[in-house]
Amino acid sequence: MTSNIPEVVILRLPLYARVLRGLADRGEDVVSSQRLGDLLHSTPAQIRKDLSYFGRFGKQGRGYRVDHLLRELRQIMGLERQWSVILVGVGQLGKAILTYGGFAPQGFHVVAAFDSDQSLVGTSVGSLTVQASGELAETVKQHQPQLAIVAVPGHACQSVVDMVVRAGIKGILNYAPHQAQVPEGVWVRDIDPVGALQSITYYLKPNGS
Amino acid sequence: MTSNIPEVVILRLPLYARVLRGLADRGEDVVSSQRLGDLLHSTPAQIRKDLSYFGRFGKQGRGYRVDHLLRELRQIMGLERQWSVILVGVGQLGKAILTYGGFAPQGFHVVAAFDSDQSLVGTSVGSLTVQASGELAETVKQHQPQLAIVAVPGHACQSVVDMVVRAGIKGILNYAPHQAQVPEGVWVRDIDPVGALQSITYYLKPNGS
């Protein structure tokens, strides 16, 4: 039974949560869909409609209580718990991801890092020791992480994805420039900065307005 | 006059180009929309429709010539030229971006890096020397870069975006966790790994299928 909530809506939830966090930090108690729309470059109707998929969180004549709505959203997205993440690929990108401080505050903890390069295995990056790819299945069985970050070259992506999927991982954040094939029930999001730039240049190309 | 080609189509073009590059590397001459669809997890009809917005590149009974279609797509996206990029924010993330080897092969060259932290200004990262943010306008005037990568903390994002926009930049790749406001005619793409993970956990939350 796949839920009937559009995926585009799910993709917007993190943005809503982020903006609400900002409002909470600035001590704002209540926010209207109008105001949220301004902050998100979206429309009030869109925001109300999106939220209505999950329940009724606002109050007519007032708006939404910031802390309440934020808690609800975090609940909906499953963020009221910690998530364990493994990293595969400890090259430059992988190292940057390991030392990046943005994941942990949101409850995503990298608990193990793997690489196929034997000269990396055993070295320390941040607080982790790089493990051999061969140990992945065993380590996953022990720590039961739910997510994997893949930061390997494009040509290695599919085999790495296959490996983590076989180990039981159901969510993958893929930095490799490759569309990985995954079975039903496994979720992949691609991070593609180069593609993002390329889709910008399309609009800049006819130079002028 | 905004073009009437859907933005979703434009966002798919880089993926098409990437897959075609892979096929070209493997020496394949011709590819059908069926095959492309398999590789992209898309449908043949979608691909034919997308391509038809730009012209007629295929041949009935055969398919698309890989090298020809790739060249056409690169032309369409404006990739048959080099693009100059500036980086703002030379923290851990910024440094990783500077040393990342994925941009240059696609024609995106980082020509200058800026940071507001005086202790970073003057230091070398990769082949660049970090400049003070105050020099940005002047440097942009000289080098005429078309794109900017923003890799600063969320709270600094908007002011940095304002600055690069004022300097004349029309395309921004934003790594900061903040939805920047930009005037008409400026294009922003956000890179949001944390948000991507959060939209995955939504689906994993009801643990089971």
Next chain:
DNA sequence: TGCAGTCTGTGAAGTTTGTCACGAATTAGG
């Protein structure tokens, strides 16, 4: 208490995006 003003939640309408299915072009093999 009553009234004017605000703002949500939601069916219905409208728009955008994706799929279907078929004519026409091309190839390959007698």
Next chain:
DNA sequence: CCTAATTCGTGACAAACTTCACAGACTGCA
């Protein structure tokens, strides 16, 4: 040359998504 097998390009159709617009709920003030 003729026929069977492919495959594109595209208008018509369907599905998905967004916007509209309004009833109903709440607030604040006199």
